Amino acid sequence: MTDVSASTTAEIAREYRAERARRAKRAAVLKHIFLALTSLIMIYPLIWMLAASLKPDTQIFGDIGLWPGTFEWQNYAQGWNALPVSFTTFFWNSTVVTVLSVVGNVISCSFAAYAFARLEFSGKTIWFALMMMTLMIPYHVVLIPQYILFMNLGWVDTYLPLIVPKFLAGDAFFIFLMIQFFRQLPRELDEAAMIDGCSPFKIYWAIIMPLSLPAMATAAIFSFIWTWEDFLGPLVYLNDQADYTVPLALRSFISSDGVSQYGPMFAMSILSILPILLFFIVFQRLIIRGIAMSGLK
Amino acid sequence: MASVTLSEVRKAYSGFAVIHGIDLEVQSGEFLVLVGPSGCGKSTLLRMIAGLEEITDGTISIADRIVNDLPASQRNLSMVFQSYALYPHMSVRKNLAFGLSNLRMPKDEIQRRVADAARILQIEELLERKPRQLSGGQKQRVAIGRAIVREPQLFLFDEPLSNLDAELRVQMRVELAGLYNRLGTTMIYVTHDQTEAMTMATRIAVLNKGNLEQIGTPYELYNAPKNLFVASFIGSPKMNLLSGKATGNKIELPGFGALAFVGAAGEMTVGVRPEHLSIGEPDGRRAEGTVTLVEYLGSEVFIYVALIDGQTLLAQAPGNASYKRGDKVHLSFRGADAHFFDSKGLRIEAPR
Ligand SMILES: Nc1ncnc2c1ncn2[C@@H]1O[C@H](COP(=O)(O)OP(=O)(O)OP(=O)(O)O)[C@@H](O)[C@H]1O
Ligand SMILES: [Mg+2]
Numbered sequence: 029m030t031d032v033s034a035s036t037t038a039e040i041a042r043e044y045r046a047e048r049a050r051r052a053k054r055a056a057v058l059k060h061i062f063l064a065l066t067s068l069i070m071i072y073p074l075i076w077m078l079a080a081s082l083k084p085d086t087q088i089f090g091d092i093g094l095w096p097g098t099f100e101w102q103n104y105a106q107g108w109n110a111l112p113v114s115f116t117t118f119f120w121n122s123t124v125v126t127v128l129s130v131v132g133n134v135i136s137c138s139f140a141a142y143a144f145a146r147l148e149f150s151g152k153t154i155w156f157a158l159m160m161m162t163l164m165i166p167y168h169v170v171l172i173p174q175y176i177l178f179m180n181l182g183w184v185d186t187y188l189p190l191i192v193p194k195f196l197a198g199d200a201f202f203i204f205l206m207i208q209f210f211r212q213l214p215r216e217l218d219e220a221a222m223i224d225g226c227s228p229f230k231i232y233w234a235i236i237m238p239l240s241l242p243a244m245a246t247a248a249i250f251s252f253i254w255t256w257e258d259f260l261g262p263l264v265y266l267n268d269q270a271d272y273t274v275p276l277a278l279r280s281f282i283s284s285d286g287v288s289q290y291g292p293m294f295a296m297s298i299l300s301i302l303p304i305l306l307f308f309i310v311f312q313r314l315i316i317r318g319i320a321m322s323g324l325k
Numbered sequence: 326m327a328s329v330t331l332s333e334v335r336k337a338y339s340g341f342a343v344i345h346g347i348d349l350e351v352q353s354g355e356f357l358v359l360v361g362p363s364g365c366g367k368s369t370l371l372r373m374i375a376g377l378e379e380i381t382d383g384t385i386s387i388a389d390r391i392v393n394d395l396p397a398s399q400r401n402l403s404m405v406f407q408s409y410a411l412y413p414h415m416s417v418r419k420n421l422a423f424g425l426s427n428l429r430m431p432k433d434e435i436q437r438r439v440a441d442a443a444r445i446l447q448i449e450e451l452l453e454r455k456p457r458q459l460s461g462g463q464k465q466r467v468a469i470g471r472a473i474v475r476e477p478q479l480f481l482f483d484e485p486l487s488n489l490d491a492e493l494r495v496q497m498r499v500e501l502a503g504l505y506n507r508l509g510t511t512m513i514y515v516t517h518d519q520t521e522a523m524t525m526a527t528r529i530a531v532l533n534k535g536n537l538e539q540i541g542t543p544y545e546l547y548n549a550p551k552n553l554f555v556a557s558f559i560g561s562p563k564m565n566l567l568s569g570k571a572t573g574n575k576i577e578l579p580g581f582g583a584l585a586f587v588g589a590a591g592e593m594t595v596g597v598r599p600e601h602l603s604i605g606e607p608d609g610r611r612a613e614g615t616v617t618l619v620e621y622l623g624s625e626v627f628i629y630v631a632l633i634d635g636q637t638l639l640a641q642a643p644g645n646a647s648y649k650r651g652d653k654v655h656l657s658f659r660g661a662d663a664h665f666f667d668s669k670g671l672r673i674e675a676p677r
Contacts, residue, residue: 214408214410216406216408216410217410217412219372219375219377219397219404219406219410220404220406220410220411220412220471221412221423222376222377222396222397222398223375223376223377223397223398223402223403223404223424224398224423224424224427224471225398225424225427225428226398226427230427234423235412238414239413239414
């Protein structure tokens with residue numbers, strides 16, 4: 029008697045588990061279909077561009093299908109040298125400007141953030157408020173005053189207006205991001221380091237910075253993307269085509285002689301995305317490692 | 326080894342005073358324990374000695390040198406924090422060596438000291454680990470290791486054992502006491518724990534609301550508390566306090582009757598420690614009451630007795646005593662065991 033009832037209970041439990049597993053599986057399938065569809069919508073323009081970069085000019089806007097009938101690989105070779113100046117130069121220019129900007133932003137913004145988060149100085153709250161206010165001013169508002177300033181300095185037609193401000197902690201967003209991160213680090217670490225004979229700079233260098241790699245990596249990634257993609261800044265300050273960065277060069281495809289070469293342009297556009305992708309893949313690891321390390325207590 | 330002298334030390338946070346002028350002298354080689362209720366300013370005081378907190382007023386000297394304006398790193402002291410504050414990104418070895426390499430000490434000397442500390446604290450096999458791979462007790466050892474490698478003249482501890490479980494706390498307490506005997510360095514130790522304070526201290530300083538209430542050996546504090554605050558703060562379980570009225574040559578205690586006492590008049594408080602309250606003995610002053618709660622601890626029993634006037638007293642009896650809730654009992658104590666405090670809460674020595 030007891031045996032029978034025991035076996036039925038076990039059966040009911042098994043049945044119940046199986047039903048639950050089936051339901052979970054259905055939910056998972058639905059979820060994934062939804063996610064796949066959404067991703068497809070997001071990624072479609074990119075796929076379209078990739079396809080266009082491999083099509084002959086005539087097919088790009090005429091043909092509805094994504095799949096190129098013939099693969100025009102020479103779009104890439106042509107595009108690279110289509111302009112009076114080769115893309116080797118443009119990529120080099122972009123690399124110089126971007127790398128220096130990233131370095132400048134990460135160093136200067138983390139210095140400023142460290143000061144706001146940890147040091148005492150007079151007028152701290154006022155300076156902080158001022159800094160936060162710059163977040164609310166659109167770039168386009170300061171564009172003209174800035175241009176006049178740099179013109180008076182004689183910096184127009186050089187990379188200086190694009191690079192030097194990055195070394196002066198000009199980006200309140202990054203500073204704010206880092207302040208928030210630094211504030212989470214226990215102050216006792218600073219104090220232990222102080223007793224261990226660290227100067228404020230050494231505390232920043234040996235304790236705060238190594239523990240803030242995720243914030244640094246985030247700032248570096250955004251800084252890289254924004255500078256690499258920046259069109260307006262180079263457009264305003266760079267006049268000589270040999271100084272152009274990649275986005276400006278891409279634009280030259282359209283304006284150069286009226287006859288636009290769309291295939292090569294899209295080919296170069298595809299290439300212009302690759303550095304961002306690579307940079308992201310490399311630095312995103314730091315973010316993940318940082319999160320794994322954040323079990324501080 | 327160094328002495329530490331605080332004179333008229335005050336601290337205010339944006340105008341709000343938290344330490345009200347403390348004079349304190351810590352002798353060289355002494356183990357001074359700072360105790361007091363939460364928020365009384367123990368940590369603040371310790372951090373001022375360490376140089377982590379500005380001193381609003383007064384002077385602090387270490388080894389007869391005024392250190393008010395000396396940065397923490399130059400005071401030749403080590404501090405162990407409650408949260409350990411180990412550098413999470415450094416291995417245990419680096420954690421220990423960090424302070425030494427900042428002093429530009431030669432490499433082999435650093436290695437020797439780290440190895441010594443690791444041996445003393447039995448953390449040799451942990452040296453290559455990161456702090457997150459350590460248990461609480463191991464972290465604690467590393468934190469102490471980081472303090473001793475510097476061979477400072479003064480150790481500061483801010484509730485170093487409070488994050489450990491009870492058993493480990495006892496073990497680390499014994500080890501710390503052993504370490505102190507071995508090094509003989511001056512130590513200032515903040516704790517909440519009565520047992521830690523009583524067992525480890527050469528002297529205990531009792532703080533209350535930013536004032537120093539009393540400083541003395543554990544024996545002095547336990548047997549001759551200067552005032553009501555110290556009397557009820559030191560000792561666990563707490564001293565029983567009975568309020569009475571003194572009239573020239575005796576004190577009238579509700580329940581217990583009159584107690585011969587010369588030398589004071591007016592409102593008085595009489596303190597009796599639980600172990601001095603005996604149950605059921607016929608002699609002495611007796612009060613009748615009802616047992617309301619019995620706490621059995623094995624070696625002893627705590628018995629809560631409600632007197633007729635509603636006041637509840639705590640008596641301690643040997644573990645084999647058998648009382649239960651609702652029992653009618655008689656409480657008594659010897660006059661010599663009682664502590665007397667006047668209406669301001671200050672101790673009055675009973676004439677013997
Ligand atoms: N940075 C600060 N700003 C303002 N007030 C503070 C600051 N630090 C401490 N205080 C105040 O000073 C008083 C003493 O604090 P402290 O940390 O020294 O207490 P404590 O005795 O160590 O307490 P606990 O036993 O809970 O650690 C408290 O009332 C606290 O609110
Ligand atoms: Mg404290």
